Amino acid sequence: AQTVTQSQPEMSVQEAETVTLSCTYDTSESDYYLLWYKQPPSRQMILVIRQEAYKQQNATENRFSVNFQKAAKSFSLKISDSQLGDAAMYFCAYRRPLETSGSRLTFGEGTQLTVNP
Amino acid sequence: DVKVTQSSRYLVKRTGEKVFLECVQDMDHENMFWYRQDPGLGLRLIYFSYDVKMKEKGDIPEGYSVSREKKERFSLILESASTNQTSMYLCASSPLGIGSSYEQYFGPGTRLTVT
Numbered sequence: 754a755q756t757v758t759q760s761q762p763e764m765s766v767q768e769a770e771t772v773t774l775s776c777t778y779d780t781s782e783s784d785y786y787l788l789w790y791k792q793p794p795s796r797q798m799i800l801v802i803r804q805e806a807y808k809q810q811n812a813t814e815n816r817f818s819v820n821f822q823k824a825a826k827s828f829s830l831k832i833s834d835s836q837l838g839d840a841a842m843y844f845c846a847y848r849r850p851l852e853t854s855g856s857r858l859t860f861g862e863g864t865q866l867t868v869n870p
Numbered sequence: 871d872v873k874v875t876q877s878s879r880y881l882v883k884r885t886g887e888k889v890f891l892e893c894v895q896d897m898d899h900e901n902m903f904w905y906r907q908d909p910g911l912g913l914r915l916i917y918f919s920y921d922v923k924m925k926e927k928g929d930i931p932e933g934y935s936v937s938r939e940k941k942e943r944f945s946l947i948l949e950s951a952s953t954n955q956t957s958m959y960l961c962a963s964s965p966l967g968i969g970s971s972y973e974q975y976f977g978p979g980t981r982l983t984v985t
Contacts, residue, residue, distance in 0.1 A: 857918060
């Protein structure tokens, strides 16, 4: 079974600064997807960024980028130029691509990010 | 616009009551999921369904059942609510497929308190 671990329950960053959220995972599979979801106080889960394991290039989405280290099974999220609206709970998740019955996700424990003005 | 709705944002029930949590999606998705979210534990999968009347157990199915009579609706049932089922419940849906674009879309969650 796959496991996902986020070792930082809470993080804080000053507005306009950069912050990195950590995620490690364990799997015996070679092909999979890794995702970061954001859950703001509204509770609506939003997909922030996605990485396919077979791709060596790190995914980027505007101010959000990942550092994917497949051998180390590490998948960190970097937020540049942090904004007040980035304050949220962030979840790292693992998904198997070949699973036809649901594409189920395995989530980490979450990291609560605070952005200080 | 993609939409997953849940019947209640907040719900308070008594121990032993039968509780229904309803989820509706308007995207014609085949897959639907129920998660519970607890502090320090993240989201854990309770049940999922990949077709009408089809269901599979997730990681923590004990004490729960589900029903999917129509494609757009997926219900989570607590047959006899207990205080340890006090939690946030999130519903999600996704299209069938194995490609990277088949992400899950989430509802706003139901915060259930069992007293």
